[in-house]
Amino acid sequence: MAAELFSTPLEGVWELRSQPFQDHRGAFLNAFRLQDPLFQQVWRDRPIAQVNLSCTEAVGTVRGLHLQAFPHAEAKLVRALRGRVWDVVVDLRESSFTFGRWHAVELSPEQGNALLIPEGCGHGFQVLEPSSELLYLHSGAWIPEAEGGIRWDDETLAIDWPKPVSALSERDQLLPRLELKP
Template sequence: MPTELRATAIAGVLELISQPFQDHRGAFLNAFREQEPAFAEAWGDRRIAQVNLSRTDRVGAIRGLHLQAAPHSEAKLVRCLRGRVWDVAVDLRQDSATYGQWQAVELSPEQANALLIPEGCAHGFQVLEANSELLYLHSGTWVPEAETGIRWDDPQLAIAWPLPMSELSDRDRALPFLSGL
């Protein structure tokens, strides 16, 4: 079955819902296939510059909200391989009608969904199930000097995280508020 593409309230932030093939042996899922219409529409002509895996052990842990600043902006396609996460995109594109707004989608292998976060949007997530693993496709390479983000608890954003925060890196604690960008 083809992948379904769902638009969100933020332009360019898209949820992709795939249908795995299942039989008595298990399941097979196309995590990304450039010629499939939904992937082609969502990803466009971007290249895949890197693929990353992450595992987060503790329920309630938050990673983010991260992005690469221009001119090193990148799109990300994020898929949960194990567990469940609450995945968040925040629009930080100055010229966007939805600047400062956020969109969240629960990702899990059972839902077989992914979230596309376009260039200029920050990304983060909260772990809903222990030992959650994510697969990321990035359209750009990591440039340490371009790495930035905003605070997960920014009152201007008022992100409705589903669980109390249990763990956060020192780097994420030091990120600026939206008003400081």
């Protein structure tokens, strides 16, 4: 049940990779353990305010890029329970030296990996296998009036989605573009 922690090119964004314990009965993976020093290093003293599951059926579907605005910003720990997704984080923190950059990681149960997305970063994903399911731990409560995001096809970000986009929500189609200040 060893876990490893990997930094990413974005400030404060971490990938956690865990090895499941396997025996004749099947497998066991510790998805989150606050007492583990690796989880403490990335989650720190944040609360867990909510846990969400999402299931997306169609390959090529994009969800995002979403975030909650300050002062209601939240961190997320995202893990695939079934299928595969291309998980994208965009640094939208103007004070960050990686502001306006993005990073993507393929999440899957086989890899046993998760992505820690800090407060102020946008998050989205594209489905690579049918019926992909994600588990989200959120450090803050959902506040509808704090919802925000950036368009998935923003020219400034130029995210290289691995598949043609097959489906988007109406909300995601109406998200604004990133406006970089000179």
